[in-house]
Amino acid sequence: MGSRLSEAVILLVEDNPGDIRLIEEAFSDANIGNTLNTVTDGHAARDFIHQRDAYEDAPRPDIILLDLHLPKVDGKDILYEIKHHPELDDVPVIVLTGLNKDLVESRELNDDADEDAILEKPVDLGEFVKVIQSFEQFRVAVMVEC
Template identity: 75%
Template sequence: MESGSSEAVILLVEDNPGDIRLIEEAFSDGNIANTLNTVTDGQAALDFINRRGEYEDASRPDIILLDLKLPKVDGEDVLHEIKHHPELDHVPVIILTGMDEDLTKSRDLDHDADEDAVLEKPVDPGEFVEVIRSFGKFRLAVMRED
């Protein structure tokens, strides 16, 4: 986390408004102290992590939630850029996927993503909220110990 901040900075890269809402509700309902920044396409994600344009003053994320199927720039390209960015290569990336083939494919995306996680989006919204909430609490608890 950036020095002086007790909140984790989370970047959510997701183009589905329903999934965005579920993730926002999961973090809110879980009372997890965080700053959630949301972008809805791969180009905006690249602008955010490179602090370009409207994201010039953006905080560096502590965690990135990344959907693979994105408009403009593919999620795989975003992941590659994150893992080869000198200030972000250590940031955990949680790949959000809704399809079995995406899940299988994402396991082989990039050898530098070995320490990251892949979460399959459950069809049931309640399950999805629970998966995000439980992982968020664990990851953020770990982040706060530093």
């Protein structure tokens, strides 16, 4: 029997179907029972976080998993926008990147748009779960087997 905490709303902004599948499998394998919403480009991410157009009824995300290389609107622009919006600037952002160069570039954004964590793809399940659980101000729903 397991115990369950309140669910956090997680927004995954990722354009690679393979990475989306891996992250969904990581959630499933780790028994993370949070609500995972996925958008596949920067324009949809903007609409989701600002609750407009097709995402009018979208919940406010508690955590955002953000790829830096996105079609339509770049992930760096989304990161900047999140961290400079008064209703979103407290939302933790975990930057997902496949290139070491992106890690450096993302850290260079630090003065303008502070990310909360950076994970290099492919995402290691253990590291991924630890990072998500590290945001103690959110009650991340993890099923614990007894």
